[in-house]
Amino acid sequence: MAAITLIEGVTRALAHEMERDERVIVLGEDVGVNGGVFRATAGLQQRFGDQRVQDTPLAEAMIAGLSVGMAAQGMRPVAEIQFEGFVYPAVDQIVNHAARLRTRTRGRLTCPMVLRVPYGGGIHAPEHHSDSPEAMFAHMPGIRVVIPSSPARAYGLLLAAIRSPDPVVFFEPKRIYRLQKQEVPDDGEALPLDVCYTLREGEDVTVVTWGAMTWETLKAADQLADDGISCEIIDVATISPLDHETILESVERTGRLCIVQEAPRSFGVASEIAAVVAEQALYSLRTPISRVTGYDTIMPLFRLETEYMPSVQRVVDGIRAALEE
Amino acid sequence: MAAITLIEGVTRALAHEMERDERVIVLGEDVGVNGGVFRATAGLQQRFGDQRVQDTPLAEAMIAGLSVGMAAQGMRPVAEIQFEGFVYPAVDQIVNHAARLRTRTRGRLTCPMVLRVPYGGGIHAPEHHSDSPEAMFAHMPGIRVVIPSSPARAYGLLLAAIRSPDPVVFFEPKRIYRLQKQEVPDDGEALPLDVCYTLREGEDVTVVTWGAMTWETLKAADQLADDGISCEIIDVATISPLDHETILESVERTGRLCIVQEAPRSFGVASEIAAVVAEQALYSLRTPISRVTGYDTIMPLFRLETEYMPSVQRVVDGIRAALEE
Amino acid sequence: METIADFEIQYSQFLDPDGRPSDTLPDFAQDSEQLIEMYRQMTLVRIFDGKAINLQRTGKLGTYASSLGHEASHVGIGAAMRPEDCLAPSYREYGAMLWRGVKMSEILLYWGGDERGSRFEHAPHDFPFCVPIATQCLHAAGAAMAYQLRGEPRCAVSINGDGGTSEGAFYEALNVAGAKKLPVVFVVINNKWAISVPLELQTASRTLAQKAVAAGIPGLQVDGNDVIAVRHWMERALERARRGEGPALIEAITYRLSDHTTADDASRYRKKEEVEAARAIEPLLRLRRYLVEQGLWDDAREEALRAECVERVDAAVESYINTPRAPVTDMFDYLFEKLPDHLVAQREMAQHYDRGGRH
């Protein structure tokens, strides 16, 4: 069995579910013959035909609204938004409809759709191709926000997202699409959508992160291990609804918390995690919470993007800060 | 001098700036002859003519995009979005353009526009008319988010917003549009856009809130005062960029923090405030931070909206929670 | 210069304002049963509408959007659709919704601030009320895509107003429907006003039917006060869509005789004379004149019908008034299929306070 990348994990999950469930439909810009600009849907149209894998006209509000309509009438659309910078026209359909169709109709109509959104910086992409807007969606009740950080989690979480009876915004960290290969059996096993994943156990400090930043965080932990510092690393993965338990249990044990996010610092996902801990585990905290984040500025074009995104060094420093009284 | 309401403060500020600066243009749906569905622009078209006060076709992305275009070419548009539930189609223009025009052009083009958005629940309005989406905008670098909570602050902050060389999303708490009358001289004095406003000084606990919830919070503080508990009440008002200092200084003094927000609990503005304190004033905290918020559910239609929004009792309980070890 | 494409927009009316045929009537209109049934429905809606406004005025209903004057457009749409078709309405098309099986008590619940108003017990696959203007056009297109994918002979219908034609979502829906030949019919109810904004300020387009040209789909304008025209052309468009020949746009010309909603005061922005002129060509009068002329209707029947309608409306009002507030836990229980863990505590808190809870 050949090892696969994160993006191949996505493709494999799509193919698996399309095979298993004929209600599953893939749609989006360039997802057909072209197989998606990142090649996540490569080969699917050839295999499943141009009805089940449909190129759409260029309009994101339309892609989302069409998906809401299809989902409400019994299909399971999996739509691709080409880059996170183009998800904003779809926000209205997500907040005002996808997220609340079940609520608004008292369960009569539901919205089992997935919006796949490659996101984040670090691939030397053009303007508007490097944002991290997950917090905006996490704040909206009624949708799940999921972010895989490995080939296996991409496969397992995407299966779960497609099977979810409720809408999921599935952010794919494009920087690590092809970073790592892993053996991922095509066994159709979905992962749970309501737990955080502990990537490494440790004692001195809890480090919480997600998406591509798991990589910097793991490397930082390696460096700190050389100095005898033991980090527990949690990949949130299921951003919303957030699994409080795993995080609280860990912080109660380590007494220290560092949160690493690529998005701008203020009003992000890291803030919520900090708030939950400051509310529910304050007395366990031996040191102030430390956030390592992007700056509260516009993600710069790529000549400066490395300076924007938390580096391994910044994560190391941020974890050390959490260790200092 | 007759006392005026919050919404009259808005109207007065608009009129003042239109008089003073002919670049100021008011636009939106029904803002002309009709004077806005809430009457915030009442009388302006009569006074300034149908060029400077323009009804637009029904399209929020268009209203925002038109404003960006006008602002970039030397005007000072003040656009009204009828209700916060209809601001979502405008998000793309706000995030991808208004917020970053100065950054993208290295200061060559700027975007001095204001988007006025009545928001929040409690007025027995129809569906999609009662949300509190301020956190979504606060997370976007490059725009200011401002929320007045009194007639005087509506006047002074809106003047400041219109004069701001950068874009402002100005949320107006519709529930308190007509709750209170205050003498507000039409003196053209703008308020600062970078500080929080301390509504009441106190010693035992810092209570941070904004918008309509300032009212429940003040009432709760009155009740608690009867029990000898002294609350310091801060109206954030300038949500983003957030004034850390006022909040930190207060928490360092009181050692306790309760945050009250109408929006859903998770990933909201309250989370950021909690995070800042947990990061920068942890050792001052004598008790866990307490958040009193809307629930992480869709804002219900009005028969249940009172049950959704933090009541005075809930605020009292939340403040008491912050007082308990 | 060479002409490479040309387009015509047609207008159709069968009954003029005096109830006189202005064109050869379509087949269904030869069937008096069917005409009377539509008249009955239009009358019911109008009586319901008046009652709803009263309820609002007396504090028993929230803001309400009247359908006064739109009855022919709405009933014509409903009558043309099959039960298995799917309606994506906006917020005032009661004539169509009732025909589809939505209950009057549900409509009242909706405007009474209760989500159970969109429960639509007898219109199980129709979309709920839709307030965010024109967003429902995309839902109709999506529904049509579901039917197309499954090879089902079903159509979707969306309804929006003249104001709604300015929203990007409207055009995006027309365009994708054209590109994919989806079985969907888009109806624009042109009642001349979007709250206070008159059509001239909304668009420079002479007709709204011609918006179809942008999507390469057929567009037609009909007299929206003539229920026969609305129903006939809806049927034709639906048949065509069902045969796989793609979508169409129908503009129904009518007039909003009421305020925009009970929260609005239209006298602020439009002239009495304009409203009076529109009242003179309103839809019920016209069909009734025709029926009377044909010997199918008289004062006695009218009186009996009105009494029957009042009774039905009163029963619906009673059912509405007697519906107790939903439990506070409903806020949580319809959010996801299964309640997420962190909401369990919030749900309990809501219950606690609902019981008047204090610590």
Add this chain to the structure above:
Amino acid sequence: METIADFEIQYSQFLDPDGRPSDTLPDFAQDSEQLIEMYRQMTLVRIFDGKAINLQRTGKLGTYASSLGHEASHVGIGAAMRPEDCLAPSYREYGAMLWRGVKMSEILLYWGGDERGSRFEHAPHDFPFCVPIATQCLHAAGAAMAYQLRGEPRCAVSINGDGGTSEGAFYEALNVAGAKKLPVVFVVINNKWAISVPLELQTASRTLAQKAVAAGIPGLQVDGNDVIAVRHWMERALERARRGEGPALIEAITYRLSDHTTADDASRYRKKEEVEAARAIEPLLRLRRYLVEQGLWDDAREEALRAECVERVDAAVESYINTPRAPVTDMFDYLFEKLPDHLVAQREMAQHYDRGGRH
């Protein structure tokens, strides 16, 4: 049934693919200076384009969107505009941008990942590159509104692609421009492809010019490989707009001879033959044939021009390559007019790490 509105879409071409006049040439085309100036600019853009692709291939530039094949459309737009007008481009209209004063080195900086690429030293009021498809149409409408409000005789021009006509923002812009008679011209460069999506999947509309019908504004299709046609009709539309007669839509038919960007591989989704056929009718050849036929051009001049262009392009490349990375503080210093307090610490942190900082 009665016809209540009708529309025609016209097509215009002055030079056929062989460079032979197919219609009476407009006045400006009688002036050989002007024709040669446009030919020079088209040649410059093409040479620039080839160089940029080389830079990308050798790792000296990021993803780059080629304008190969679009030169006539782009240069025709630029040549028709006045300096005080305002351009809202998308991302590949170098021919128009250069004409407006944008520097080649700025274009390279932009695709080299440097915000200074949108600094536009010599096109001070033009909008920057615009990647979010069709959003710039609204900026052009807004700019036009600013000029209209101030009574300035200026126009705005937006450019988007065939794919861009599917976005709601495109229609919303056309509609508001029509409703308010704004001095703006919308240009759609129909190059047949939106990345891998061919026009047939994008819309059922036979022409893109007819999208104007939805907004009640004039729409015209021109041969986008004929710089004379593009410039002529742009000038006419701009004059009309400047006179206060409102907006127009011009569709320029051309072909994207390159991959979508350097990150794309068009051979995956389109046939060689189609590309070859398009190459045969490309814009430079056509104008050159005409000029040669008129005795205005020959091989020697061609060679001299090419040498001159190569030199200019090389100078721009050198200036680009020698532009040092901007200071890390630029991230902060252009966010707001004045740096907010809480960003001071973040700015310092960025500087600290940029200096290789460790604690």
